[in-house]
Amino acid sequence: MLVSGAAGAVGEVAKIKGCTVVGIAGGPEKCKCLTETLGFNTALNYKAEGFS
Structure with missing residues (x-):
C-alpha cells in the first residue's frame, strides 16, 4: 500500500x-518517523x- 505521510x-x-x-513524506525526518515510529x-x- 502506498500512503502519504499525512495518512500515517x-x-x-x-x-x-x-x-x-x-x-x-517531505523530508528525511518525516521519512524516519514513518519507518521508525509507525513501522512502514x-x-x-x-x-x-532527483526524486521524480
Whole structure:
C-alpha cells in the first residue's frame, strides 16, 4: 500500500493487515518517523534531489 505521510494511521492499519507499506513524506525526518515510529516498510522523500 502506498500512503502519504499525512495518512500515517492508514499505513499502520495496513501493516496490521499484513500489507507492505511505502510512505511518501517531505523530508528525511518525516521519512524516519514513518519507518521508525509507525513501522512502514520504507519511505520516499519527495523533496529529495532527483526524486521524480
